[in-house]
Amino acid sequence: MKNHYLNVSVCALITLLFAACAKINPPVNELYRFNQLGFYPSEEKIAVLDTVVSGPFYIKELNSGKVVYEGLVSQPRLSAFSEKETVVIPFSQLRTKGTYFIEIPEVGKSLPFEIKDSLFSSLSKASLKAFYLQRSGTAIEAEFAGKWERPAGHPDTLVRIHPSAATAVRPAESLISSPKGWYDAGDYNKYIVNSGFTVGILLSLYEDYPQYAQSVSVQIPESANQTPDLLDEIWWNLEWMLSMQDPSDGGVYHKLTTPSFEGMIKPTECKQPRYVIEKSVTATLDFAASMAQASRVFAPFEKDYPEVSQKMLQASIRAFNWALQHPDALYNQRKMNANFKPAVSTGGYEDRSATDEFFWAATELYITTGNDKYTSYVKEYLPESFILPVWGNVSGLAQMSLIRHRDKLEKEMGSLSDSAGKQLINYADSCLAGVELAPYAAAYGRSSKDFFWGCNSDKASNQGIAFLYAYRLTNDRRYLTNALHSMDYLLGRNATGYCYVTGFGHKSPLNPHHRLAASDGIDEPLPGFLVGGPNPGKQDGCEYPSLVPDEAYIDILPSYASNEIAINWQGMFTYYVMALDATLRDIK
Template identity: 40%
Template sequence: MRKHLLAALALAVPTFAIPLVNQLGFAPESEKTVVIPGNDANPLEVRDMAGNTVLTLEAPMVYDWDYSGEEVQTYDISSIKKPGTYRLYRDGYIGNPVVIGENVYEDLTKAALKWFYFQRAGMALDTRYAGKWARAAGHIDDSVTVYGTDLPTATVVAQSKGKPAPKKADPKIIKSQRGWYDAGDYGKYIVNSGITVFTLLELYEHFPAFMDTLQWNIPREFPKMPALLEEIRWNLDWMLSMQDKDGGVYHKLTSLKFGSSTMPEIDGAKRYAIEKSLTATLDFAAVMAQASRVYAPFDKAFADRMLKASGAAYYWAKHNPKALYKQPSDVQTGDYTYGGEDGKDEFAFAATELFRATKKKNYLNDLSAYKIRSDGPWWGDVNMLAVYHVALDSADFGAKLGGAARKALLAAANELRAVGDTSAYRLPALPSSWNWGSNSAMANNGIVLLHAYYVTGDKSYLDGAQQCLDYLLGKNPIEMTYVTGFGYRSPRNPHHRVSESDFVDDPVPGMLVGGPHLGKQDINLDGKELWKCPNYAIADKPALAYIDNRCSYATNEVAINWNAPLAYLAGALQAIYVGHANAVVK
């Protein structure tokens, strides 16, 4: 079954079962597991590079994994703690070396964070910082039309509704510079920026001393500011430009349709700031309040500006609670909406961060009226982002709210860990995790488990987070890391317009691709084939439904909200295992 399916995915299939393991390695004190497909009864030997046997394990029970249709055996080699390189033997040498070391995730963390520099809009990437991936500036966005205020667009919309064209009026123009390209396309989206910026700011909030030690090569406009905060500010500046004078925030900045695979400077489609929305405004309010706290020691004026903008956004949202985004008929770019959306989780997210920043009781009162749940996190449900900080700062929020948040957090974490403890791959993944951006779901599952570790100190949650990272870095049925440029085998052809058109064979390192799932949105829609991704359509198991091909936007695209949890997960585990756990563990 396994050999047949992997061949169908056009992947190389070995003649023996290769051990599936985190290809970057492990910290000495971390949990370390190896998955070997099949049901071989031979023991597993671990030898050092001198050929000495350091551990022998008898064959464990055989488990079936429904997500791949495999039989596998899982070996725990956690007792090996001495840094070094090791080989695995089972009836002969098998697989790639296994590394144990102090700083195995530091380079990954830096690359995952530097990728945001490569996503910068409105800026030329110089060879001093971008190397062979240097490119010209595109999408300066210094003259962006507010959607519906220019005559051609207004006329099209009016005519589509059978109404007369409006009288000629000057279009409303704004400057909306900087920001990150959202994904493989050239749009900039407030909703997706919300969870992305939150996650990156949390990494700095939780591990400031560790993050201050990390440097990666980016241009420095604010040299006294930590590198991570310097990068995040590029996007915060853009987000601030998307706020209207009344406090409302435009949902996105895109062209009317997705552009083709061209370099940014060649893509000349007209760009629009499209409609103010409740969700965008509240996500904006939340991260601006959060950022005001983080940036205050480095730039108080900037922090004060963000807090003022946050308060204005929250005020607008309170007075426009029904202003959910509705995609105009002539706009085809991502809408970042979903069925049943009501904005309640965004209100909780914003109220949480504004209370943390101001300690004003009106925000606490609003949050107290919200029913805390154990759902999320993803851009469509930011409930868990509120849960994180209420649980961690329960003394500030009060016993009732703090207790509810802690209960919700541990309920989510316990469900994940129960699956991780008993499944074939030891992966804390739920059926809902196998969706578009499944790799992001795995990373966010790890972040849920890390927060449970912070509030309890229970290492089993830390082990669960490690298993999530292990999956992303090679302990998976595809036998590859899902991060470009890392591990023994990694994606080469991401769905990413710059990568598709820059004439550079190697993709930028540090990009997390979306990952496998059965949605196949890029294969079939209403029975009609959209793309011809070779052999990908026949995969019938979610953990195998992936192809490393630029045509597969459903499994091989990249996105800022996928890279942020990768950076957090890798960075947090690295920080904790080098001695920074006391920064967050209660």
């Protein structure tokens, strides 16, 4: 009997000891959501708990376990499209740099996070370096890419003219050379519509933050020259784009592609013939716009790029004139396949209208040349409200250029610039209505309509850029703060708990839909790429863990609808993170 009581006492003592240890060193709970890169000392610091509790929370130093800040969690916040509730954990008053974790007694502790300066410096460089890793037609060297080196693939020096693109001068199956450029996305093809858009947003980054861009080196083969790495990388794609213009008439081929997508194989293993496909008005105008913008940006760098500025301007003017003569030449892949062989099933980048492309091209040509003949087209196609720029509607790129050059524009065009600025601020204000009740403390992600194919770029990053423009126009800190909050969302403070950029954070995509990454034999994905994000449309047919809009994401290779990478998404994200880095790095 004594032994029985002794055993009971020992068990009780062990239970108490375990309970005491749990209080001293509680388990990590992954329900904490926060920016996995950390926080700036002087900016707002918010975490979210993906469940409901009440009462105090504690911020503790990682090494000592010392409490450095305590506060109360918010009242529960309800999702607008699910039954999920969250609570917000605010600790903006903690400004001391260091490594910390959050602890709520009944929940456990979070993974560690940092408070530090230059928070986005490494991410900014990686987002730009991703374009080097995406280059076509060249060896990616170990000196610049480390273990992600690879031999050259797709030289594209013997590209066939597709029957849809044939002319008397360039008959079907004749050969042209069209090397370089970036692979478009998870596939190995190259598309002018998406390339023009991507180049446009990256050139806008340079025009908006020139001093910052000139200071950033990402170690690419051209880094030793006198031109900023951002522009060197853009030129790799611009040079390919120039080869896609038909020298006989100025029109631009819609894309360079294989008839069907290659498998998940290395570039050197690809065997399908590659074609340039028929000219389209949208491709030609996107080409015209980006070339006009590039012409003025590259003008100061004649030493490294002699005569390039003038060459691009002339190419732009010829393309615009072709578009005026062929305003209805919209690309329709189904119709093309009915008339020409081989049939093509790769990305269509189709559009129902070219009015936004005319607006963008005319705007860039006017800003570069000052020629009044483009003014009428700008006026004709000026939208009534600000539209977030995406490849399918590029009006926002034109509006951003009008805003950017407002001090240089005269009279009528100056008035249009003022109008574009007011439209953008109205848009930003509409996004902030009710933001104080957002479940993840961000303007983005409060509506089910925020989640679709490519939403991490086309809505979250895009909206963040709009906030940054509004901040530059007004100097109102609300816009900058909310631009940072949307980035917090992308980097971990969201319903899935993912940092949506490969190679960053404690939970990031490992299996993106990306042929280069899938075929290289390396466990880790190529770093610095933003993936598409939650997409309840699940056009890929994969089984997602949830169809709740902000949870409809799966990190598997086949999920091109939620887990692919793409240069247009990467371009938007690169602008976004670099602009934040440039804006916040000097704020104390």
